Amino acid sequence: MSELKTNADITWCPGCGNFGIFTAIRNAITRLEEKDVKRENLVMTAGIGCHAKIFDYLNVSGLYSLHGRDAATAQGIKIANPSLKVITFSGDGNGLGEGLAHTLFAAKRNQDITMILHNNSVYALTTGQFSPLTEKGWDGPSTPRGSFEKPFNAISLMIEAGATFVARCFSGEIKHLTDTMVQAIEHEGFSFIEVLQPAVPYHEWAEYRDKVTFLDKKPETKEEALTIARKASKFTLGTFYQASEQVYHKALYGDHHPIQNRLSRETRLNKISKILGSK
């Protein structure tokens, strides 16, 4: 099998939190392959932002989408071919700003895809504006007097929206991140991982390392998960919620496969003639 890394030049800043995510996803894919998940069945999409550069670096098929639209693109891939495992790489601005509706609806539908949301709490690539996950008071180029909007709580938001696997990881905890990625990709339903990752021009690793803690245990019910997600500090890592619910494509067409079971031209024409005959 070929390398999981392309030969594209990596343009993340030295020390960027994205490197940890890049390492973890390659580990996770290797682990999944050991568990008989074929690499050719993995497909990715990415939005636009620093997070999305992973598209050029990871040697996996996919579609480099528009800013905020990657979750919609990923859903379209899955709906047409339900045998693919689709991972969408997103960012805090990308997935919870421009693409908020697509992210929420992917969760609402329990689309069987995985979203890895790189949370650097800033619009890094566009030079440091506040994002939907930035704490109040951010001194960015668009908020010279400090930002005054409160951030979303991505974890409780996604549980509420209907995601059936919701976790928070840290790009400095690669083993935990890898394990969680494997579980999320294996999970049948919409899985969401918020990955804390420092963008080094704006944040230091120490700001995270000193604060991260782990959940004692996975909450059992949705109510419990929501309560804990709301109370916990934003540096609390772990899987907050996991549940088994019907996935979107099965509700849509059961065990049908739109591509593998597509009707021949002849069958279609016969059926069309029948419809026309009844009109």
Place this chain on the structure above:
Amino acid sequence: MVRDVFTFLVGGKAGEGVKKAGSVAAHIFSDLGRYIFQLDDYMSLIRGGHNFAVVSTSTRWISSHYMNANLIVNFDKRSSDLHLNDRAEDSIFVYNSDEQELDKGIGIPLSSEANKYPMKSLMIGVGAVAILAAVIGFKKEELNQIIKNEYPSGIKDNIAYANTIYDMVYPECGNKFNLNKGEKESPIITGNEAISLGAIAGGLDVYYGYPMTPASSILHFLAKQAENFGLAVVHAESELAVINMAIGSSFSGARSMVGTSGGGFALMTEGYSLAGMTETPLLVVLSQRPGPATGVPTYTEQADLSYALTAGHGDFLRIVASPGTIEEAYYLASEMLDLVWKFQTPGILLTEKHLSESSMTVEIQTNQAKWAEPKMHNAGTYMRYLDTEDGISPMLFPPSKEVIKWNSYEHDERGITTEKPHLITKMHNKRGKKIDALVKELKQRKTVNIMRGDMNSNIITYGSTYMSVLEALKYSKLNPTIIQPIFLNPFPVWELVDYKNQDNIVIEQSSTGQFTTLIKEKAGLSVRDTIKKYDGRPFDPIELSKRIKEVLK
């Protein structure tokens, strides 16, 4: 008395079964082997207001309704006030005597008779069918059979009501109009049904939509047919989601289509440009209603033409074509699917409310539809954006051991992001080559309908206005040459060279004359005059023929 065209108009409040009565009438005529054209005029509301259906029928192919009607049935005062002037010279006008007294026409207590039964308001529609049956001399048994077939819930009450109304009108106007039988019975479908069926015939696998009149009925029809044809049909959260999901599905190798009207398409243009850059085969059905903005949701216009031709930021190949008839909509939907897959670029099937939601008799050769097949990669290392002679890169879909990368950034042949100047130029040129290849292909296909006449003037029109023009010319017995471009981008200038300096008249439904501008600027044709209409209503053949006569005199 026998006439070329017989027209039935029924009007009332939304929820009274006006549209249903119109379509039952259409099928009564169709059962006689006659051709029909039905226009449904309705307001953007659920209950109340004023709706009407007008069905014109002939033993010959008919391509428009006539507002001048031979039988007008009004369920309420508002309707009879509005349609008093729509009476043809020889006509019967029925009004609801529970609401008013008129010195003209026949008053029938449609409401009070209906109120004798449960589920009253919908039964008024049955009353209109009974009146029609009496007027065209159907026996009661024939009427009862129609009611049984068309109004299966509450058959007994419906038949009783219908018979009461029939008996009331028969003495005054029973058997007043005899309708000749035609040669054969053919299907009646709407334009949106034709588009949907054509797309299925062309290989459609997935459809995404967000409700918006007049495209919603594509979503409804396909959702209903999804299981029958193994389609995935999804009502998504917004037009942004719709187009990006469709692009994702094309990446998986599914033939995907989306449908919307102007406002929804405005949201889609971001994704439309993505399809241009990623070279995604994607068919958009853009059914126009009067704009700008929310405009007039349930009416017709042709004012999104220039928008459709240039939609989406950046340089890329856009295919735009517009069907002139409901039959043509079937073939064109499949052909557009074929072309967007051959040339791996987005395309628009541009139409209007008038075609989307009107119904007419069609004689479709189902197997004349095209079948969308992309050029596929055979063997060796795969490069998604391989630069080829015609700019078309072979396709490959996951799962594959080869890595397949589609990219919204400018990219190299493998699909990896680039900012290098020579690669930017090279990829622009690669995509640009597809335009030449497409023009070459279109030169082999039918891109314009031209019907040569014996006058020294040409009428140039497109889209559903073509149907209005054909009927107006039949009515007026004028015989100019009629030119109807099906393809609007690339524009088939090669077919129109001979007409450059002739006496050309354009007919369109845009206040600024967008189609006229296209004809002048793209094809370099001289245009002496433009006949325009932009009140949301399609042309009426009698009104249009007067205007054509004035211009041609």
